[in-house]
Amino acid sequence: MDDSYVLEMLNIRKEFPGVKALEDVTLQVKNREIHGIVGENGAGKSTLMKILAGIYEQDTGEIKINGQCQKHLTTKSVEKLKIHFIHQERYIVPHLTVAESLFLGIEPAYSPLKLLNRKFMVKESERLLKEKLGVTIQGNRLMWNLTVGEQQLVQICRALLNEPKLIVFDEPTAVLPKYEADRLFQIIKELGKNISIIYISHYLREVLELCDRITVLKNGKKVRTLESGGLNVEDIVKVMTGKDIKRRYPSKKMPQNKVLLEIKDLTHIKVFKNISFKMNKGEIIAITGLMGSGHIELGRAIYDTSGVVSGSIEFNGRKLLQNRPETAVQLGMAYVPQDRRKLGIIQNMSVCHNITISNLKSVSRKGIVNTLEENTRAKNIIEKLGIKTSGQETSAGLLSGGNQQKVAIGKWMNSESKLYIFNELTSGVDIGAKIEIYSIINKMAEQGAGIILISQDIQEMVGLSDRILVMYRGEIVDEFIGGNMNTNEIFVSMMGGKSDAVVNGA
Structure with missing residues (x-):
């Protein structure tokens, strides 16, 4: 690690209607550094990374990559700048093979007809996975047949083909069993010797184990950037929440x-x-x-x-x-699935409707919903669970992950x-x-x-x-x-x- 910066996001501000998502946030990532970003749900981590990814544009502030000011980032320009993202949700095409996924858009071909050289793709994908990540995965296996951890490794290998300067890992171990998480840690540590990494996770022990420095966000603001040496989980929690968790x-x-x-x-x-x-x-x-x-x-x-x-x-x-x-x-009986965004809540439906949908009989007569009764029940659940929302009519998909989980629990509490x-x-x-x-x-x-x-x-x-x-x-x-x-x-x-x-x- 040296003291020059591969990424500088300076005084970034972003507002959405009625919400200050980010307020004068500064993030500086050094060359060959593993830099952690932590904060409670809704702290602004996702918004900051979406600005870096070119999905959102900041209202004010400056972004420098390798010292060069970037006035307008797009998803394509970010990739050309050799910044890659490994997301919590796996963006894969399930019916493609490992080889096809690895070379998607950059397929090697032969003959004037530009036919795909599938045999070469399979052998080369296996070689690259072994050489770059030290793993053995058959190139002709379908992506949907892989474990979540293996799918992630294919995504990482694909990113490495572009010789990245910076890789962002967003909750990479959220759904990984321990043995796959341990393997991923070792890979990230090795990658961090040559490239810069941003590591975002709610698992604070992981962050302490992997990261050189840690930036803490709270309510859309940067609290501090800390050297990880000598810190423990309780130290970070206190900075994140302002409270001692005894x-x-x-x-x-x-x-x-x-x-x-x-x-x-x-x-x-x-x-x-x-x-x-x-x-x-x-x-x-x-x-x-x-x-x-x-x-x-x-x-x-x-x-x-x-x-x-x-x-x-x-x-x-x-x-x-x-x-x-x-x-x-x-x-x-109530069942709350792991994938709350896809299966636990209806994202484009209001918090109120999500809470009452599992027990509509309790808020309706002869098939007609009593809006007053529905609002009263939803309000009680929101207060009981401490769901942070700007209002009952807010779409559940706009809430932070923790509050979405509370909504998923709340709809079953409404069913008693x-x-x-x-x-x-x-x-x-x-x-x-x-x-x-x-x-x-x-x-x-x-x-x-x-x-x-x-x-x-x-x-x-x-x-x-x-x-x-x-x-x-x-x-x-x-x-x-x-x-x-x-x-x-x-x-x-x-x-x-x-x-x-x-x-x-x-």
Whole structure:
């Protein structure tokens, strides 16, 4: 790393109708530096990066790249300036092969007819992935058949073909299992020896591990740029929020001694088999495992039994022969998916409508919605969850990630659900919003709701759960209870190793 700057964004200001998104923000990234950007949801990180990407134009301020002032950035000019983005959402064409994706738009051809040299493309893609990233991925595999981590590696390799000066990683590990996140860390560290990197993440331990310096944003303003050496997570949280976070997870009351859900010998086609466990009212159970272990599918199968070939589900004293989402909602089950933007909320619908849509009967008579009742219910949920929005009529898609997650939870609270199934509860959510959501989950459990957390965040599971069930290759292999929760043992168990925990199945 040297002291010259590859990127300078000086006194950047950006306003949208009624909102100051950025106010005099300055970001300076040195050559061969890994520079972290952190802040709560809504702090201005995304807006700043969209200006750099040429999607938005700043109202005032100056942008210099390699010392040269850039008056008007576009997505094409940014790429020519050798700046590339690896986004949280994977922008891939699923039915293209790895080779086709890598060379899209720059395909090698032969003969006067300019036919594609597919054999060469496959061999060359495999060589480039091995040479540049040290990974082996077959060039003729379809992109949709790759893991999320492998898809990301193809995107990184494609960026490297342009010999970039700067790569921006936006929440790159939000949906990666630990082993793929660890591999990505090593790759980023190696890349950082030769090029500049901007690393944006809510996982503050990652930021501290990877980054040389860290810029903290809050409410559209730059707070400070810090040298990462000697800092800990609590230091960054204090700068981000202005508060000392002394207790991240709330203290919890004992669950009720009443069975809410009983799963017996549940078997799903090619995914999991003979799954059995019980949960009581007010209990929080985490179900975890590596990608492909079946823990995600098990969470879905409780809510939607399509694909279940044998076994039984008994919920609130009622045996369910078949369970479909519409039936599950009527019975008082709620499922909050990991991809909240696509599946958890309707982005172009108002916050109010998103909250009431799961229980329209509560705000309507004879098929006609009572607007006053709808607004009152939505207002109560917004206040109860602390949803930050300029108004009930604001489109849910315009909210920050943490507030979108609260809306996704709020619509089921409006339905007064008895069982909540959360797939990666706080994925992509900042530390402040996480603590608020943890408190909400705890209160729901204290009121008698059952909570199932489908997760790979070991710290979060230990902090929130009464029990953790570990799945490996489609079976429950371990159960960790209360004080018996050891993060190292849980991780070993997820990897298929033996722990000292007792498997109970009930």
